[in-house]
Amino acid sequence: xxxxxxxxxxxxxxxxxxxxxxxxxxxxxxxxxxxxxxxxxxxxxxxxxxxxxxxxxxxxxxxxxxxxxxxxxxxxxxxxxxxxxxxxxxxxxxxxxxxxxxxxxxxxxxxxxxxxxxxxxxxxxxxxxxxxx
Amino acid sequence: xxxxxxxxxxxxxxxxxxxxxxxxxxxxxxxxxxxxxxxxxxxxxxxxxxxxxxxxxxxxxxxxxxxxxxxxxxxxxxxxxxxxxxxxxxxxxxxxxxxxxxxxxxxxxxxxxxxxxxxxxxxxxxxxxxxxxxxxxxxxxxxxxxxxxxxxxxxxxxxxxxxxxxxxxxxxxxxxxxxxxxxxxxxxxxxxxxxxxxxxxxxxxxxxxxxxxxxxxxxxxxxxxxxxxxxxxxxxxxxxxxxxxxxxxxxxxxxxxxxxxxxxxxxxxxxxxxxxxxxxxxxxxxxxxxxxxxxxxxxxxxxxxxxxxxxxxxxxxxxxxxxxxxxxxxxxxxxxxxxxxxxxxxxxxxxxxxxxxxxxxxxxxxxxxxxxxxxxxxxxxxxx
Numbered sequence: 236x237x238x239x240x241x242x243x244x245x246x247x248x249x250x251x252x253x254x255x256x257x258x259x260x261x262x263x264x265x266x267x268x269x270x271x272x273x274x275x276x277x278x279x280x281x282x283x284x285x286x287x288x289x290x291x292x293x294x295x296x297x298x299x300x301x302x303x304x305x306x307x308x309x310x311x312x313x314x315x316x317x318x319x320x321x322x323x324x325x326x327x328x329x330x331x332x333x334x335x336x337x338x339x340x341x342x343x344x345x346x347x348x349x350x351x352x353x354x355x356x357x358x359x360x361x362x363x364x365x366x367x368x
Numbered sequence: 369x370x371x372x373x374x375x376x377x378x379x380x381x382x383x384x385x386x387x388x389x390x391x392x393x394x395x396x397x398x399x400x401x402x403x404x405x406x407x408x409x410x411x412x413x414x415x416x417x418x419x420x421x422x423x424x425x426x427x428x429x430x431x432x433x434x435x436x437x438x439x440x441x442x443x444x445x446x447x448x449x450x451x452x453x454x455x456x457x458x459x460x461x462x463x464x465x466x467x468x469x470x471x472x473x474x475x476x477x478x479x480x481x482x483x484x485x486x487x488x489x490x491x492x493x494x495x496x497x498x499x500x501x502x503x504x505x506x507x508x509x510x511x512x513x514x515x516x517x518x519x520x521x522x523x524x525x526x527x528x529x530x531x532x533x534x535x536x537x538x539x540x541x542x543x544x545x546x547x548x549x550x551x552x553x554x555x556x557x558x559x560x561x562x563x564x565x566x567x568x569x570x571x572x573x574x575x576x577x578x579x580x581x582x583x584x585x586x587x588x589x590x591x592x593x594x595x596x597x598x599x600x601x602x603x604x605x606x607x608x609x610x611x612x613x614x615x616x617x618x619x620x621x622x623x624x625x626x627x628x629x630x631x632x633x634x635x636x637x638x639x640x641x642x643x644x645x646x647x648x649x650x651x652x653x654x655x656x657x658x659x660x661x662x663x664x665x666x667x668x669x670x671x672x673x674x675x676x677x678x679x680x681x682x683x684x685x686x687x688x689x690x691x692x693x694x695x696x697x698x699x700x701x702x703x704x705x706x707x708x709x710x711x712x713x714x715x716x717x718x719x720x721x722x723x724x725x726x727x728x729x730x731x732x733x734x735x736x737x738x739x740x741x742x743x744x745x746x747x748x749x750x751x752x
Contacts, residue, residue: 293514320615
């Protein structure tokens with residue numbers, strides 16, 4: 236992925252900005268131009284809280300190119316508290332500690348590096364929700 | 369609209385063809401299909417393929433394959449729908465012949481996967497998913513299926529070993545298929561002990577990547593008898609789509625495009641699931657076999673796995689699946705798989721499936737799934 240392809244997603248990667256449908260009120264992430272529930276085009280930006288729970292998870296031992304340094308790593312479908320599912324890596328947790336229904340929260344982390352002189356891509360990952368002390 | 373029939377079939381063995389390139393494999397299948405049909409020319413060629421650009425550095429397959437097959441000058445184009453490319457190419461050929469615009473059409477599909485044996489293959493396959501919102505997070509194709517399988521096991525309280533029957537059936541059936549990649553049976557014990565790929569998916573839940581090419585020749589049913597006594601009619605043909613990404617599905621455990629395309633194919637053919645004699649389904653991973661059986665009406669929601677446990681999917685069962693090995697054991701040459709399924713269904717209906725023959729097969733269904741379920745093509749074939 237090139238510079239512009241990543242740069243234009245900065246609001247999603249760094250701040251989990253999706254949309255709310257002006258017509259039916261559905262919360263939408265990733266953002267899209269047409270509401271997937273009512274097919275109306277009018278949307279307003281909406282920042283998600285970053286809170287959610289694990290909907291499903293798996294651990295990858297054979298990574299695609301660019302992710303070798305992270306293997307093994309755990310990816311999950313996270314159900315955000317506002318409704319949508321999001322695909323992301325889990326972090327700050329061992330694979331065997333992850334379970335469906337586990338509360339998680341968004342953090343910003345390095346996602347990958349395109350070689351020693353390439354882009355370093357940052358974005359959202361999710362970690363187990365920290366308890367208040 | 370005209371009825372359309374398959375008058376010729378061809379396929380290469382699925383495996384590692386180190387000495388054959390993309391174009392050679394495609395030609396082998398096309399030549400075999402043209403000889404089978406007894407045709408020497410065609411109006412058009414539709415080439416199903418997914419990874420030629422990524423793996424072999426070769427796009428623009430339409431003219432390449434047409435010219436190499438001795439068909440220079442005809443209309444030819446590549447059709448791409450990830451792992452659903454093969455059946456998508458047949459769908460395009462079907463539309464062309466049914467519309468009356470073309471009479472003799474070649475639908476060929478080829479995948480050359482062993483031109484890369486490293487991470488590029490994993491990355492290339494991942495391109496079937498959402499680049500901006502799935503792939504960037506390091507997701508692989510097996511991982512997407514693993515996310516579905518774990519949720520399925522959780523939602524319906526199913527154990528991993530309950531899926532064993534899909535792989536055991538596929539391997540047992542492949543023993544009789546000379547074109548299959550893995551012609552040996554496996555045991556439930558081997559399934560349980562297989563190495564983990566992306567938990568809960570292990571090696572024996574997963575279909576092997578391989579090289580392969582397959583082809584069918586289509587013509588109007590009214591002309592089919594001029595070529596062959598064993599034509600097979602395409603009684604139903606449909607394609608449907610869903611969101612590209614799993615996270616965008618309203619219900620990730622329901623293959624909406626499988627239901628949509630199957631319902632349209634059933635309606636066109638005037639049949640119900642109970643009428644189908646065999647089903648070549650898309651068992652890229654065992655979870656996909658279960659989801660496909662549910663969405664196409666052979667099992668209730670959450671109960672597709674039971675057909676593997678109780679033997680319904682075996683050759684002597686209620687709905688035999690993967691009768692010549694399926695993706696699991698015949699092998700999964702990604703973009704070519706959809707035409708292998710249709711070629712095998714045709715072999716069954718012609719009574720030419722050898723040791724894999726389902727007795728008196730009259731109606732066969734083939735369902736080819738692209739990506740994690742975003743492109744699904746269903747065909748119903750009928751013996752004339």
